[in-house]
Amino acid sequence: MKHVPFNVMAAAMRANAPAGVLGNPRADAGNVAQLLKDVRAEVGGLRDDVMKKAEAAVKQAEKGEALSTELKAQIDEIMPKFNEATKAQAKLEGQLEALEARTLDVEQLAASGGRGGQAQLSVGAEVAQSDELKAYVEGGLQGSFTFKPQAAITTVDTSGAAWSERETTPVNMARRALRIRGLLNVVTTGASVIEYAKQTLRTDNTGMVAEGGTIPGGDLGWTQTETNVRKIGHSIPVSDEAIADIARLQGEIDGELRYGLNFKEETQLLAGDGTGQNLSGLITEATAFSAAAGLPDTNRLERLRLAMLQVVLNDYAADALVLNPTDWAAIELTKDSQGRFIIGNADSPAGPSLWRLPVVESNSMIAGSWLVGALAMAATLYDRQETEVLISSEHSDNFIKGMKTVRATKRVALAVKRPSSLVTGDFTFV
Incomplete structure (x- = not known):
């Protein structure tokens, strides 16, 4: 075997x-x-x-x-x-x-010098061995000769230094969550000036009338009101290399510029003072807080409840509270005399809410200030032009410097039609 x-x-x-x-x-x-x-x-x-x-x-x-x-x-x-x-x-x-x-x-x-892959050529060697150069010489050296090296890195490094690796995803700075636009009624428009009729008079003599009696007369009045479309714009210089080297960078630039426009829009929606090219914002147009007589007004919780009452007394129903995150944190951390949190528990799955209304936390709201109201019906935001991003070399000395100017613009108008449905104030207590 x-x-x-x-x-x-x-x-x-x-x-x-x-x-x-x-x-x-x-x-x-x-x-x-x-x-x-x-x-x-x-x-x-x-x-x-x-x-x-x-x-x-x-x-x-x-x-x-x-x-x-x-x-x-x-x-x-x-x-x-x-x-x-x-x-x-x-x-x-x-x-x-x-x-x-x-x-x-x-x-x-x-x-290849220990670098891995195929042996790398210097730019000169690559040009000298190229078919393009041979054809150029055989053609009598007529005209111009252009050669683009094929290798991303063409020079052999014999220093022993480590090779760099380029990450193609830029690391962006933090971007604020922009929440105010989503609280408003938003419509598109093709006009540069928005005109609307605003009721300014209501004389109501409605009464009980006997058979054959005279029906009492009343009076209604409207005022023609208008608001202008305003432009928000931003531009930055970018080198040709930055745009060409990383294709994704162009998208990031677009995103940054769009964010800049939306950020400015939010601050204008909240607090634009209406002067010059500024919008007249919600806080600017809102009714100032005035505490109802005979009710407690000693802390944040009580003041916001009184603001809701003020909206109701103006015959509107509030649909949101806008607070700075620091003020909302202070409210959530409020405890009773026994050390228990007043606003729910730390592990509550429910979204931020107070007195049955959703709380909108926004860094665009100044700490110590607040806004309460029927935002969905209080104002209308008109979109005249959606965000537009353009890239051009036709600016200043861009051409000779190898630069591009990237420009972003949008056009909007804000009409606060029912200011008495908005109440604003602060947390200053005397």
Whole structure:
């Protein structure tokens, strides 16, 4: 009987070992080649033995004899060994091929200065070897010659310094959550001046009338009111290289400029003073807080409840409170005499709310001030022109400096039509 020697078993084990445990490619290639030679010889011997057993089985079958127990046992023993050795041979052949490829990679790596990949050429060498230069010379050096190096980095660095890696996603500064626009009624317009009729008189003499009696008369009056569309704009200089080198940067610039417009819009919606090109904002147009007589007004909670009452007494229903985050935190941290939080629990899943109204936290609201009202019906924001971002070289000395000017603009108008539905004040207590 033919036994599988230890070196074949070792080769089979090595053939199934992970690639990560292999050592130096050149040394391993020699070791694997020797093992492969031994395994091939062993496979050849096993194949001969298998063929002999197969021929004996065929002869017995031709004579009409049943396969003898002894021959069957020999075949059952040798076939698994033959199959295992054949598999080991195939795997070792694959490993040898991989190791030879790795050896070639190492040699190429050494030739390129240890940088990996293909050997890098200097710009001069790349130009000198280019087909474009050869064609230019053969053409008699007529006209101009332009060549663009193909490699992103074309100069071989032999200093041993680490190569830099460029992250293509810019790291942006923080952007404020802008929430005020979403509280208003927003419509589009094609006009530069928004005109609307605002009721300024209601003389109501409605009364009970006897049969045949005279119906009392009243009076209604409106005033023609208008608000102008205002432009919000912003521009920045950007180098040609910044735009060309990182395609994503252009999108980031667009985003930053759009954010700048929306940020300015929010501050104008809240507190624009109406002078010059400024909008007349919600706080500017709102009714000043006036506490109802006979009711407590000693802390933040009481004052905001009284502001809601003032809106109700003006025959409107408040739909939101706008607070600075610091003031809202102070309210949430308010405790009773036993040290318990008054406004819910720290793990409450509910959104910010107070006195049944949603609380809108905004850094655009000055700390210590607040706004309460029926914002959805108090004012209308008109969009005359959506945000537009343009890039041009036609500005100042952009052309000779290789710069571009990126400009963003939008046009809006704000009409606060029901100022008495808004109440504003602060948390100053005397």
